[in-house]
Amino acid sequence: xxxxxxxxxxxxxxxxxxxxxxxxxxxxxxxxxxxxxxxxxxxxxxxxxxxxxxxxxxxxxxxxxxxxxxxxxxxxxxxxxxxxxxxxxxxxxxxxxxxxxxxxxxxxxxxxxxxxxxxxxxxxxxxxxxxxxxxxxxxxxxxxxxxxxxxxxxxxxxxxxxxxxxxxxxxxxxxxxxxxxxxxxxxxxxxxxxxxxxxxxxxxxxxxxxx
Ligand SMILES: [Zn+2]
Numbered sequence: 001x002x003x004x005x006x007x008x009x010x011x012x013x014x015x016x017x018x019x020x021x022x023x024x025x026x027x028x029x030x031x032x033x034x035x036x037x038x039x040x041x042x043x044x045x046x047x048x049x050x051x052x053x054x055x056x057x058x059x060x061x062x063x064x065x066x067x068x069x070x071x072x073x074x075x076x077x078x079x080x081x082x083x084x085x086x087x088x089x090x091x092x093x094x095x096x097x098x099x100x101x102x103x104x105x106x107x108x109x110x111x112x113x114x115x116x117x118x119x120x121x122x123x124x125x126x127x128x129x130x131x132x133x134x135x136x137x138x139x140x141x142x143x144x145x146x147x148x149x150x151x152x153x154x155x156x157x158x159x160x161x162x163x164x165x166x167x168x169x170x171x172x173x174x175x176x177x178x179x180x181x182x183x184x185x186x187x188x189x190x191x192x193x194x195x196x197x198x199x200x201x202x203x204x205x206x207x208x209x210x211x
Pocket of ligand 1: 144151162
């Protein structure tokens with residue numbers, strides 16, 4: 001009855017009707033009676049309200065997975081950015097992209113040799129003599145082609161006499177893509193352009209020297 005008293009004290013139509021001694025009849029309309037679903041819902045709601053407890057529903061795996069995945073990705077990226085202040089600056093400055101997928105995920109037809117070699121070029125850790133010498137694995141850093149040139153990535157791509165034929169094809173392809181000498185290999189790779197990547201990977205696959 002409290003609700004009805006509130007009606008009368010709020011100066012609404014019911015209050016005015018009461019003032020002029022109009023008869024008012026309040027009727028409860030049993031709209032939910034006889035409908036099983038509604039009655040069950042009412043009973044459940046009443047029981048929950050009285051017990052004061054809330055049932056914790058289990059969260060489906062699919063809902064929580066994307067949240068965890070996103071958290072892992074952002075924590076990884078934060079870690080990489082922090083690490084790049086001391087280590088891998090060359091790689092970070094040229095190649096780093098805030099992307100959960102590796103660069104080669106866009107290139108479906110690259111073989112393993114090309115992917116591994118390009119990864120090595122990107123991080124400046126190849127199997128060429130200059131790098132192996134730098135890590136004190138072998139004594140000489142010089143290429144067999146002339147016995148006096150450092151066998152590094154620039155030498156193999158643009159100078160080594162052992163790769164002349166393969167280089168001709170690479171240079172011709174780069175020229176047709178509007179790139180001309182002197183070439184900057186890492187800058188070309190960083191473009192992640194399909195034609196450039198396939199031209200470079202074709203050179204890598206054809207030369208005898210493993211990068
Ligand atoms: Zn050489």
